[in-house]
Amino acid sequence: MSQKYRPHEFANKVGVSTRTLRRWDASGKLIAKRTVSNHRYYDETDIHKLFNIKxxxxxxxxxxxxxxxxxxxxxxxxxxxxxxxxxxxxxxxxxxxxxxxxxxxxxxxxxxxxxxxxxxxxxxxxxxxxxxxxxxxxxxxxxxxxxxxxxxxxxxxxxxxSPQQEMVEDLMAIIHTFSCRLYGLRKYKKNLKKAITNENN
Structure with missing residues (x-):
């Protein structure tokens, strides 16, 4: 089943404003589909039509x-x-x-x-x-x-x-990232504790 997009979702996807969609709908360039409750929507076929993708x-x-x-x-x-x-x-x-x-x-x-x-x-x-x-x-x-x-x-x-060496390098990158975050957290806690102590004094 083709994915359905509400007007603002479709506008974001194709890089235009909802006002442009309404103008296209009125001119017949790209006519919105309607739900049973008469709400406008678009799907993948509209993307193909808009960008002329066969x-x-x-x-x-x-x-x-x-x-x-x-x-x-x-x-x-x-x-x-x-x-x-x-x-x-x-x-x-x-x-x-x-x-x-x-x-x-x-x-x-x-x-x-x-x-x-x-x-x-x-x-x-x-x-x-x-x-x-x-x-x-x-x-x-x-x-x-x-x-x-x-x-x-x-x-x-x-x-x-799938080179094993890559996995080792990626795991090392993860460890490095979290180590930096942990160091930053410890430094933040230390500075916070120092600030509280100075405030109390």
Whole structure:
């Protein structure tokens, strides 16, 4: 079932104002659908119509990622394995995306572009070697978001294409982050205690 959007939700999604939606509705450019109770709403077909995206134009994309430039051999192996999988499965790939960046970094340029294109309905199928090639944490959310936008995520589950060293580096990054927060909290408590003592004196 296609996801339904209330006018303000749809306006935010496509980057216009609700006033613009009302104007389009009145002019016939994009006519809102109506519920039984006569409330206006939009769905994915309206996004496709607005951006002139035809079903046959929606893409199948393979996304390959490693964390650092020193893992170029891992990236090459990942790409080769995905090529073999697509070939043996009879999957025609429209676009290959390669990215170097940590799996815990959700600000990766190509990753953000990919998420945007999924939301805009441009992508029919996304293939990845393993869950953590897309992101180290929060995969369930991104999978849900993809399904809401009629994009299928195919996980080849090639464990060998998920470098163990990356996990070690990511775990160290987590420990470092929480250590800094803990240090900051202790420093805050110390300063607070000092301020209270000075106030009482």
């Amino acid at each position: 079903e046959e134009d929606r893409k199948t994309i393979v996304y390959c990622r490693v964390s650092s430039a020193g893992q170029k051999n891992d990236l090459k192996s990942q790409i080769e394995a995905m090529e073999q999988f697509c070939l043996s499965s009879g999957i025609t790939v429209d676009e290959w995306i390669q990215e170097i960046g940590g799996g815990m970094n959700f600000k990766r340029k190509k990753f953000l572009s990919l998420m945007y294109r999924i939301q805009m309905g441009e992508i029919r199928k996304l293939l990845i070697a393993h869950k953590d090639r897309l992101c180290r944490f929060g995969f369930d959310y991104f999978e849900w978001m993809a399904k809401e936008n009629h994009c299928e995520i195919v996980i080849v589950n090639q464990e060998s294409l």
